Amino acid sequence: MESILGERTIRYQSFGEPADVLRLERRTSPQPGTGEIRVRMSAQSINPSDLIPIRGAYAHRIQLPAVPGYEGIGVVEAVGRGAAPSLLGRRVLPLRGEGTWQDVVISPAEWAVPVPASIPDETAAQLFINPVTAWVVCTEVLQLKPGDVLVMNAGGSALGTLIAQLSTLLGFRFLAVIRRAADAPRLYAAGAWYVLDDSQLSDGRFKDRLAAVYELTGGQGAAASVDCVGGQAGAELVACTATGGTIVSLGLLSGQPVNLSLVAKDRVRVRLFHLRHWMQHVPVETWQRTFQQMIGLVEQKRFKLREIERSFELREVIQAVQAAEHPGRRGKILLHTRQTWKPGAW
Template sequence: MKAKCVRFHKFGEPQHVLQVEDRNVQSPGTGEVLVRMIARPINPSDLIPIKGAYSHRIGLPTIPGYEGVGIVEEVGPSVSKSLIGTRVLPLRGEGTWQEFVKTSAELAVPIPDFINNATAAQLYINPITAWLTCTEVLGLQPGDDVLVNACGSSIGRIFAQLSAVLRFRLIAVTRSEAYTEDLIRLGASHVINTSNTSLYPAVMEITHGRGVKAAIDSIGGSAGIDAAYCVRPNGSLLSIGLLSGIPINWSKIIENTQVNVRMFHLRHWNEQASAQIWQATFRRVIELIHNKQLKLMAPSLQFDLSDVTKAVQAAESHENTGKILLTSKMYTEG
């Protein structure tokens, strides 16, 4: 069987190097499932590798896409046929920007009926990263002061909601007043708009001169440095992204600030998490959604998989108004 996929054969700007191609779909092997994809979001973490940031560990040609939702079409030997027709997240297998994805059955995450396709497609990168950083990596406790930059983003809004769940005090950092009301409503204690307010004095005033216990940086560059200087001595700066594309000399920051700098990469957690822990972590996030303690942003636009060039152009130019989805013809909101 042949099906559509998106591939890149060289690194470069996504709108220039991504190609829609046909590929042969192989039947699932032992312990695997074949999933017919419904929808996949476009994340910065999908686009950055296409540009060549991690070229040392990416073999070409390759199919991008780390998350998405689909329906089990076929199961391999040793896998229960009862899975056929169920909705799952086919993660940690092949790239999701294709019509069919193979993955390990024990890693396929079942999606309950109360979660729609648009939400299900986004359940991995941002929610799992936010949950793990708050609970496992930083071990945040009620009353802890935590600074998060780029907080108008999809993951920033998740951190705001988790601050209400875990009862830490979130200082949300943005570059626009447009996000303030929403972030306060979602759970943030304070919002600092750095387009009109200096970050360090504002944080020192909020924390009575102590600084924050932890800062979570998604940006790098000058914004990451500014966040580090807001952390109290022996506190933690956790880097989870590099939206600016500008790396930081963290050893120099450690020397100047006495801050513990750590990096979080979801793929490293994946490598050491058992299938049981993997599934349990998703069940916890799904429980938060069921209890209405967590709500993901609705997608702002959707494009058919074959229109990937237009989709990535939209993803790189739009504001934080929701993810761009790459969908298949069967896509529905429900």
């Protein structure tokens, strides 16, 4: 049902700092076209991958004005011609459609992922970006085997925590490189083999990160590595990877590009992974099967997603983004579109 003032949507008309360019706008309630559904949203997550495009890192492929947000959960309230009527009233992840930071989202019906009632909204809103990336990178891209060592920078991230959990399922050893020692207990509890933080360099335990990785791996280096930072940190990770190993470039948290292929000099294989590209090339069956695997792991409590630190109403998007980027943040930041939401009311 549309409000008197229209449905709310978060847009940006130009690239820049989120606090400067994000605006709350109103629009008439959109109608689903052929093969589409309209989903009334209840919760949306905030990830670095949502914020990087706003700052213009991918300006060449983003058409302005744009709506941010890749993840979220809601209820199907309308279906277009050709869409299954059985979807009406179902909780789904409305993926491969519009940005999720709005009251209602139009998305292709065949890509919508139904979510069972056993998974609450705050968990369902995180089921896409990090879980699917972790699963596809470890199982398809790197094809990690039991005993392999995987090293990753920004290891204290939500993605790092999921990869630590995957390491216990798949048998590889996860070496997480982190900045904050406070993140180490969480990573060890999740299944990390070793957590390397800056304090171990400053107290003389290791000369530097490169020396640490080679010492911990008996002089062999890591079989594979994941770079989420770019810049000098990415180049450093190449050096930590064994000859013949593979480094996957996932992100650019530093904002500093690095030519990993140039640094690798054919000694290490370089792979770029963009979830967006994977999405465009997999068939519907693979897409749905992957999500069923994720949902199954969550229901079995073998995949635990981040606790919610705080949730903000959609109109508080600026405060929400600032909270998501706060250095001391310990849990996930969500947006929500329930007018009466309060902690514990999911």
